[in-house]
Amino acid sequence: MTTWIALYWIVLIFAATNASIQSFKAESNRQFLYYYSLCSPQAIILSKLFFNAILILLIALINWLFFTVLLSNPLENNLLFSVVLLLGSLGISGILTLISAIAAKTNNNSTLTAILAFPILLPMILTAVKASVLCGLGFGWEDCKDYIMLMGLINVVIIALSYILFPYLWRS
Amino acid sequence: MRNWWKALAIILLVYSIIGGFLIEVPKQVILYESIRNLYFHVPMWFAMITLFFISMIYSIKNLSSSNLKDDRKAIEMVNVGIIFGVLGIATGSIWAKFTWGAFWTNDVKLNGSAITMLIYLAYVILRGSIEDEQKRARIAAVYNIFAFVLLLVFIGILPRMTDSLHPGNGGNPGFNNYDLDNNMKLVFYPAVFGWILFGLWVSNIRIRMANLKEQLLDN
Incomplete structure (x- = not known):
């Protein structure tokens, strides 16, 4: 069971x-300029973040199915x-979206993305794995509460930081 | 005497090292004499967090002013802070060997501090990988603010909410609860202060060096 997880x-x-x-990566500089004239940076980062979250959740469900x-x-x-999957995909998407926005400014260096994202992802993943092991053993909400709340906390922190910091990345 | 704080740093450090090894400490089972490591292990983290905090302040200043001097201050503070972090892990590791029986355990606090080191090393790499100075300053500043908030979450909040072996976390009492007696406080607080001042001094020298290099390159 632990191997499965x-x-x-x-x-x-x-x-x-x-x-x-x-x-x-997918968008060119001109496209960015066009977005810039259309809407606020906050709207862009949040929409990208939630799109990625839905995408990752979808991947997680297909993964589960297979x-x-x-x-x-x-x-x-x-x-x-x-529930763990839902929070996990939201958190992973939050981290990866901001990091890919940073990496996009450095000539799309994909090695750099891995270096920047990996340490930040680790605590999130470790918490998610611990919570999943408890779910796998059949423990209920009472025992998993702490881990799930922790994941929620990390999510809130990361989304708030993306929301505040992205406009500064955007301007350059 | 505008350099009085440097003299103060040296006096405090000499006092805390000599006092740390010689002044009477409370006798504790398991800890025994290794309790003296408190004077070295804990101040390292205090110094690191102070340096990273000041670095974050300069990053915020840089985002609002786009002054490259603030960027240089931020990176040098982080460089020195990383050294303190590595020393903190090293002293903690030795302490863990004598009290928990292993140099490293898969504890939340230990993982959190190792991950924090990785995040700040990533910051140094990120800053090194961008050519344009203004752009570098702004992107590095964004990542630095991100990193400091995550540091607070990973070292400060996560270990307190889950199970941890480390004193002061996961329901364990911290040292100040029962065995930091007045004798130890006499050495502990000067040690914390001394190492913080020492860290500021080292980063001050590095900032001045970076500024001079910049001037030389401009001419």
């Missing part, structure tokens, strides 16, 4: 990283695991 999160992180690093088909589903508390 470890594999699951490894696959999810790699898939999510590849999916959302593209978010600022794991269930190929390796069966050892988890005992599926509902709580879905």
Whole structure:
């Protein structure tokens, strides 16, 4: 069961990283200029963030489906695991979106994105894995509460920071 | 005497090192004499967090003023802070060997501090990878503010909310609760102050060097 969870999160992180690093790469400078005349930077970062969150959640669900088909589903508390996935994808998307915005300013250096994103992702992932193990063993809300609240806290901090800091990146 | 604080730093450090090894300490099971590490391990983190905090202030100033001097101050403070962080991990690791039985455990606090070091090393790499000075200053400042807030979350909040072996976290009492007696306070507070002042001094020298280099390159 723990191996299942470890594999699951490894696959999810790699898939999510590849999916959302593209978010600022895909657009050329001219397109950015056009966006700049259309709306505020806050609107752009939040929309990109939530789009990525939905994308990563989708990847996580497909991942779960394939794991269930190929390796069966050892988890005992599926509902709580879905909550962990929801918070996890929101957090991963928040981190990767801001980092890819930073990396986009450095000639789209993808090595740099990995260096910048990896240490920030770690605590989020470690908390998510601990919560998933508890879900897998069938523990309920009472026992997972701390970890899920922690993930929520990290999410709030990261989204607030993206919201405040992105306009400064945008201006250059 | 405008350099009085440098003299104060040296006096405090000499006092805390000599006093730290010689002044009577309370006898504790498991800790024994290793309790003296409190005078070295904890001040390192205080100095690191002070330096990173001041660095973040300069980053905020840089975002509002676009002054390159603020950027130089921010990076040099971080450079010195990283050294203090590494020393903090090293002293903590030795202490852990004698009290917990291993140099490193998979504890939330330990992981948090290691991750913080990685984040700040990433900051140095990020700053080194951009050519244009104004752009570099602004992007590095954004990442630096991000990094400091995450530092507070990873070292300050996370270990307090989950299970941790480290004193003061995860329901464990901190030292100040029962065994930081008056004798120890006499050495501990000067040590914290001394190391913070020393860190500021070193980063002050580095900032002046960076400014001089900039002037030489301009001419």
